[in-house]
Amino acid sequence: MKLFVDTDSDTRLARRVPRDINERGRDLEQVLNQYMNFVKPAFEEFCSPTKKFADVIIPRGADNHVAIDLIVHHIWDILHGNNRLDGDKLLVAMPEHI
Structure with a gap:
């Protein structure tokens, strides 16, 4: 069974900011820079296209x-x-x- 956990980009960013600040010692500017320049484009190129192959798409993720x-x-x-x-x-x- 192929699953795709679909969470909107605002939620992904909102989870990433406190984690990267608290656990990785980054400041807000570093987190946002990395997200906009690397994380978001990588998601759009590599993760998002796999959604069409999923047997089940789970909207709202773990919620x-x-x-x-x-x-x-x-x-x-x-x-x-x-x-x-x-x-x-x-x-x-x-x-x-x-």
Whole structure:
């Protein structure tokens, strides 16, 4: 299963700024410079194009608990052999004890 965790650029930057300042000792100007000149262009060139190949796109990233729960249950089913195909649709049996 190919997943793409889709988070908007404002959220990515908002997470990066405090991390780079607190954990990497950079100042705000350094963080913004690196983001604009390297991180954002690299994301647009290498990461963003892979979205079209994803089986599942998870909007809002880790904040999307519904999508994460569905994926966890799907993987659980795969590991326990509870999946069955019905035409083009994958039917997922939801485990009761998770």
